[in-house]
Amino acid sequence: MNAWSPDPTKLSRPAYLSLADQFTRAIADGSLAAGTQLKTQRKLAFELGLSVQTVSRSYEELIRRGLIVGEVGRGSFVRAGLAENAPPYLTERSKELIDLSILKPVSDRMHTELMRNGLHWVADNMAAASALSFRPSSVLPRHRAVAAEWLRRGGIVAAPDNIIITDGATSAITTAVMSAAPAGSTMATSALTHHLLIPLCKYLGIHLEGLASDDDGILPDALDHAAARGAVQVLYMQPSAIGPRTTMVSEKRRIEIVEIARRHDLTIIENDVLNALIVDRPPPLAALAPERVLHINGFTKITLPGLRLAYLVAPDRLSASAANRHLVTNWMATPVMVDLLSHWINDGTVDKLLDWQRAALRDRHALARDMLAGTSFRAHPQSLHIWLELPPGYDEDQFVARATQRGVAIASGRAFRVNDRNRRDAVRIALGSTHVGELRRGLQMVTELLNEEAEPLLPMI
Known part of the structure; x- marks a missing residue:
């Protein structure tokens, strides 16, 4: 004992x-x-x-x-320690595989040239503090003002001092979780959620409760019941097409969730990394309940992968703790990249990249609809992936393994699943991770594999 x-x-x-x-x-x-x-x-x-x-x-x-x-x-x-969670994507690019496993925006040579030109601009215009200062207060105040204006355009009113600039959404998620959920507490989320949230909560000693959902997101009754029995202190949501099932939570459902959060005094972490990419999206949760929402507004998924930056907005009561937790885990975002982001917001480059990305995704989604006609999949017009539900009896891990043998990498639904309640095996297929020719061939391989598996998949020996 x-x-x-x-x-x-x-x-x-x-x-x-x-x-x-x-x-x-x-x-x-x-x-x-x-x-x-x-x-x-x-x-x-x-x-x-x-x-x-x-x-x-x-x-x-x-x-x-x-x-x-x-x-x-x-x-x-x-219990003995569980095995480390394997990422759902290829950890290294393989010449032998068409990689549809990793979630990326569509990009081409234009993005590489744009980054080169942007870095030349930074070299010519960089403030001394961006190269020499250790103090975030010396580097970031003017950038927080740019961030506040960007967020205002999306319906979020935030004081610059309540905005933390991070090196991407993963850093922002970590900071938000550490700020809102102490070790031993319980965080609620959809039963299918961000694949990194699952190991993060495990490492921090936080219990993750997967709630039942429908096509409009987490069921209000499920959240209300969990909160009423004292089992939940924090709610993590991806309300705007970034979650595995690409769910766009309606304004009505968002209001219902906010009312429950207020009644039970829950803190909400809102992952909104697609933000401005989504046309006519409902108001962010941070606009509906600014007093209790930690909002994550990213740029990597909506512009180009090299712009690894995000804004984390904290409510007044969590502003100091969020800033301190970001300091101990990351100190501050890379100053020269923040210089570039602010410049691109101010000169309209980010808006042009958003327009380009929407058009590219429109073409990719049209291709997916054509190639996967007759299958059961979910998508949103501006999502970076589709969620392909497998026929009854199919095992997602076996399906991914067989797809890999055929030459295409896709992501198993297991990586996103908090629990197996109402489980339906599925795979995530990224649309922006490679050029359109490879995407077409990869989708063709998936279709052929589905068509060949007339019988339920048997256990692999």
């Missing part, structure tokens, strides 16, 4: 969840190591002055969170 024990003075109602949260924090910080045997439910109930039923519910919650396992006749044990 381990020397660590829960503190009965720190229990709150409902007691079973409060007790589970104490165990979760202890497992996250190493106080309870993998393999540690927990006290019997009866013994722990006696020590804490709780009912055996309360402790039993707490252990069941820990099993549901994937933190402990119960072994008949032996007791309950802290």
Whole structure:
């Protein structure tokens, strides 16, 4: 048995969840190591002055969170560390494979030339502070003013001091999660979510609760129920076509979600990395509930991959903590790239890139509709991918493996799945990761594989 024990003075109602949260924090910080045997439910109930039923519910919650396992006749044990999450995309470009696995905007030689010219502009116009200063306060204030104006165009009113400029959306997501969700807490999200959120929460000791969704996003009743039983403190959403199923959450559903968040005092993390790329998108959650939304507004997915920058907007109550967590994880965004982003926003280059990207995606989506006619897939006109649902009986990992054998890399739905409730096996196919000729050949390979698999896929030996 381990020397660590829960503190009965720190229990709150409902007691079973409060007790589970104490165990979760202890497992996250190493106080309870993998393999540690927990006290019997009866013994722990006696020590804490709780009912055996309360402790039993707490252990069941820990099993549901994937933190402990119960072994008949032996007791309950802290689970050994899970294997690292494999990324859904090829980690290295392969000459042998058509890569439709990684999510990228469409690009061509024009983007390379534009970046070269942009870096020449930076070299000629760079402020000394961008090269020499360690202090974000010396480098970024004027760029935050540009960011505030950019966000205003999208319906978000934010004070410049509440805007953190980060090296891309991943940095912004990490900062937002660390700011909103302490170790041991629970974050709700759609059952299909951002593939990096799953390992991030695991590393930070945060339980990720996958909620039921429909074609309009997370079901309000599912969120309301989870929040009402005290199981959720934070909600993570990708409301504008960036999620695996390319869902565009309606304004009505967004308002319903915000009302529930206010009623239960939930913090919302809004990943809006496609932002201005989406034509006529509903108001961002940050515009509907600025007092409780951490909003992520990115540029990598809407302009070109080398512009790895994003804006993170924090509400007043989280502004200082978000700034501090960004400092300890990233310090500040790369100043010379921020110089370039502000210049491109001011001179209209970003708007031109958005127009170009929309036109390119229009052509790519038309190609996908033609090549995959008769299959069941989801897409949005400005999404960077499609979500191809496989026929009943098909296994997504096997399908990805066989596609790889044929010469095309696609992403398994497993990487995006928080839980298996109402599971339907699917694959994500990126539309912008290669030139149009390879995209056509890759989609043809996927279609042929679907047509050849008249029988359900069998386990691979």
